[in-house]
Amino acid sequence: MTNLFDSGDSNEQLVLADLLNHVLDRGVVITGEVTLSVANIDLVKVGLSLMLAAAETTDVVQRQALLKQRDHADVPVLPRRP
Amino acid sequence: MPTYLYCLVGPEAGVAVDGLAGIDGGVVRLLRAPPVVALVGDVNEGGLAPTAERIRAHDAVVRRALEVTTPLPARFGQLFPDDRAAAASIAARGAKLEQAMELVQGCVEMTVRVLFDDTPTIAGKVQEAENPTGAPILGAGRRYLLELQDRQRVEHIMLQRARLAQAKVADVVGKVVRMERLAAPAGESRTAVISHLIRRDSVAMYRDALRDADIGGLVLSGPWAPYSFAGDGDVG
Numbered sequence: 001m002t003n004l005f006d007s008g009d010s011n012e013q014l015v016l017a018d019l020l021n022h023v024l025d026r027g028v029v030i031t032g033e034v035t036l037s038v039a040n041i042d043l044v045k046v047g048l049s050l051m052l053a054a055a056e057t058t059d060v061v062q063r064q065a066l067l068k069q070r071d072h073a074d075v076p077v078l079p080r081r082p
Numbered sequence: 083m084p085t086y087l088y089c090l091v092g093p094e095a096g097v098a099v100d101g102l103a104g105i106d107g108g109v110v111r112l113l114r115a116p117p118v119v120a121l122v123g124d125v126n127e128g129g130l131a132p133t134a135e136r137i138r139a140h141d142a143v144v145r146r147a148l149e150v151t152t153p154l155p156a157r158f159g160q161l162f163p164d165d166r167a168a169a170a171s172i173a174a175r176g177a178k179l180e181q182a183m184e185l186v187q188g189c190v191e192m193t194v195r196v197l198f199d200d201t202p203t204i205a206g207k208v209q210e211a212e213n214p215t216g217a218p219i220l221g222a223g224r225r226y227l228l229e230l231q232d233r234q235r236v237e238h239i240m241l242q243r244a245r246l247a248q249a250k251v252a253d254v255v256g257k258v259v260r261m262e263r264l265a266a267p268a269g270e271s272r273t274a275v276i277s278h279l280i281r282r283d284s285v286a287m288y289r290d291a292l293r294d295a296d297i298g299g300l301v302l303s304g305p306w307a308p309y310s311f312a313g314d315g316d317v318g
Contacts, residue, residue: 016134018193018303021275023137026309027157028182030087030171 084161085113085168086130088121088143089307090179095119095151102146105130105139110146113165115172118154118179121147122168130159144307148190152282154183155307182313189260189279190305192288196247196274197299198267202239241266244274247299251276254295258284263310277310 086105091097097112097119104110104123113120121143130136140158147153162168172179220228244266252259261279280288285305292302 014195014301015303018195018306019137019141020134022155022191022193022306022309023140023158024132025157026312027155028090028179028312029157030160030175 083124084127084163085165086123086125087156087160087162087168087172088123088140089147089153089155090115090118090120090172090183091147091151091153092183093117093119095147095153097121097147097150097153099143099146102143103139104143105136110143113169115169115176117176118172118183120168120172121153122165125161130161132158141307148305148307152183152187152189153307154179154186154312155309156312178313185261185313186279186308186311188281189308189311190282190285191308191310192278192280192285192302192304193306193310194251194276194278194292195301195303196244196251196276197301198240198243198272198274199299200272202236237266237268240272240274247274247297248276250297251292251300254291254297255280255288258288258291261311279308279311 086108088104088110093114093116099110099112099121102110105125108123108125110121110123113122123143137158144153144155162171244264248262248264252262255278258280259278260281263275263277265275265277267274278288282305289302292300
């Protein structure tokens with residue numbers, strides 16, 4: 001694998017990706033309302049009494065849960081053919 | 083004008099916000115919400131588009147706090163009708179927030195991205211099931227399920243690879259890691275993300291140890307405020 005250890009200016013895009021990942025998808029959620037919009041169209045407006053998670057995060061969690069279930073419970077992921 | 087939340091700090095943190103500009107150049111101020119203090123600012127009514135500039139501004143405020151204490155960073159985009167509502171909401175969760183702050187006290191987050199050169203090839207069960215002439219013989223439902231199974235197999239392999247990389251990294255820096263999170267690659271992604279919570283005074287040792295270990299495919303960033311360990315993202 002390529003060694004890209006340093007995260008200096010040459011990897012600015014990767015650092016930006018990290019920044020987006022941290023600020024948009026992590027961090028404490030108190031309550032109230034998160035409203036994100038583009039061109040005056042609300043993209044996300046969620047009452048935070050419900051957990052807010054980026055779609056990607058939710059997807060990852062669901063997929064990992066499926067994989068874990070397959071690993072440990074020996075439950076077939078797909079239904080068996082009759 | 084709505085109140086925007088950047089982060090939370092302890093009551094004795096002594097964060098200086100004079101002259102600090104937040105999102106859209108707005109003034110950042112301290113808002114007492116016992117048992118914590120919030121760094122907040124005003125933003126315009128309406129939605130808050132998550133532009134790169136605003137996201138950088140959010141993190142810059144959090145970093146100002148990180149210079150003198152360990153803040154509990156807030157997720158981007160949290161708005162309250164006014165300061166009073168913000169203080170009330172925060173104070174109502176005071177006990178949980180104190181616990182979360184205690185957990186990360188004196189620590190920072192380091193992020194290790196693991197870049198894999200490739201992903202496993204799709205097993206091709208769909209193709210195997212086709213007849214030699216290439217004419218489709220599968221129904222749409224069965225084709226979909228086979229493709230789904232293939233994708234899950236690939237993600238399972240990538241998860242195992244991510245865990246292997248995680249173990250390699252842990253061999254090198256595990257002694258200074260207090261908490262760890264792993265986000266394995268999903269979908270078409272070839273990147274796993276390992277988040278480590280370490281003590282502030284361990285940063286140089288952590289970086290040097292990983293550099294000396296010369297494990298391929300790693301990109302290190304940090305120190306960050308402990309975004310990935312801020313109460314698992316939900317104390318509401």
